[in-house]
Amino acid sequence: MGVIWTLARKDLVLVLRDRFGLFWMIGFPFMYAIFFGLINGGGGKDRPALSIAVVDEDQTNASRALIERLETKKRPVGEGESGPGNPILNVVVTNRDEAERAVRKGDRVAYVVIPKGGGESVPFGPAGTTLEVGYDPRHGAEAGFLQGVLMESVFAGFQDAFADPKQFKGQIEKATKDIDGSKNMPAAQKAVLKTFMQSLGNFMGDIDPKVMKSGGPGRGGAQVVMTAVSPDQALPLTAFEVTFPSSILWGLMGCVTTFAISIVLERTQGTLLRLQVAPASWGQILAGKGLACFLACCGVATLLLVVGRLFFGVRIDPARLPHVVAAIGCTAACFTGLMMFVSTLGKTTSGVAGAGWGLMMPFAMLGGGMIPLIAMPKWLFQLSSISPVKWGILSMEGAIWREFSFGDMLLPCGILLAVGAIGFTAGAQILSLRETGRGWLPAFGAKVGK
């Protein structure tokens, strides 16, 4: 193990000092993840409004006013920013079934139901209005934010009513008529309520609208009941949860090419010959290369995920760390095997570099490196199964946001390990035949030279 580790460590140091190789392993994947994440609305101050559905079961002017307030609610303008803030909510008015379906499908973060009679009663109901909010539990923070926005909008309506006594008196008169016309209400109850309405009307006559506008007794009894709505399928929270797994695969493809070139370099610059006279067997040399590539792949994937987690909101749930580790390990093993095979595709560094990218690019194009798996039409998603890149991305996404169980992880991880084993065996066999004149297994314990 000492010799293998010595060989691997040397390769890792060399890779860290190879700026060109590092760009393809780390620089380009970062650029890819951030660029495509941002143009797909990843986050930041310009992130899109919170998509919600509103179910207006009340169908009154008051409920419509509440909806309008929600639609026009603006994000506060930050320091150093100019102009009006962006809308906070992207509101679509629909029926309850559609609203619930939209949340389950992940098209909307939440829906708000204004119940019948709710719009009118918002400003002065003694116990307030009960607004129902159904939300995707993965968007708990956004749902909490929405709750705050709703309360604020309700109070704003309450405040507006007090600030316009004329309109408010009209509502009182309408309410008094409704009480009079009610057939189910006992006469005594009607008398009490009418007395209350009369007192309220007199009170509104005495009030100074300016005081109310500036934030007077805006206390109401509006309530918001939050209900979690389980989504039909796991979906990414942000575009970065799609672009970072893809970028990891780009990084691993960079590792493949870099390490495959390093094998050719060892041969052309004579260091492989030097190892020939050193006490290192052919098997140890191959294992050293493989270990270095595997560790580099793991390092690249971990670095990208950590940055994604810290700065771009990619979810790494501690409870799912074993899934993440399994995904990284299996993908790294797959690409280590591919590296060994790619190193046999040419005899010069330029030949191997060209052949390496020539093999990897179709894998990437087909496997989700360019078109996200989640956006693929069904036929393309099925066709992409021939690319190991697809299984790598799927395992990463499965660990991060697809909520794969260990059973679900078995398929992508198994395929990745199988591809890695085939690639490593084929590559090692060809290299062994070239360098030792013997196949891989017979040469495993042998010296390098023929």
Add this chain to the structure above:
Amino acid sequence: MALYDNLSGEENVTFIARIYGLRGSALKQAVDRALELVGLSDRRTDRAFGYSGGMKRRLNLACALVHDPPVLLLDEPTAGVDPQSRNHLLDSIASLARQGRTVLYTTHYMEEAQKLCRRVGVMDKGKLLAIGTVDELLAKYGGRSVVEVEVDGEPERKRFDSDDPLNDLTALAGRGAKVRSFRVDRPDLESVFLHLTGRRLRD
């Protein structure tokens, strides 16, 4: 040269030493000793790609020496090397030989073989044509010495072949010639090599 250009001189030597199983203080001492021997201690932390051709040759030698091998195979170690590095390399190799190591040294520079080697073999087209000490080879294949003499009263320098230059010069003086200066060109390994392999150009 079998070196990793992006590793420093010290890292190159340390890597080879580790492959040979050296660890801890033994590793450090061996690396220090090898770099000292080839005169690269002061440039040990510089990356090899910044070394001159001569320095790379010396680093290559340090890598070969670090595990203290009893036998050293050196294949044209001074090819394309500046005179200072060449001189340092030859001194280092001579020092190793004096310490008791067996050095098998291949070269096209005959003066190096003549200076360094106790036994010299002449190989051509894969065949060993002759082997022996330098003196043995010179005596057997070197041919005669060439003597050049300047004598008073004679306008041109005299030039003749001789098996025994000292005896011939003494005889010349005995005949009354007033010798003002003389030069003896003894045969060297180059003439031995050309004698054995011919003067015709090779492809």
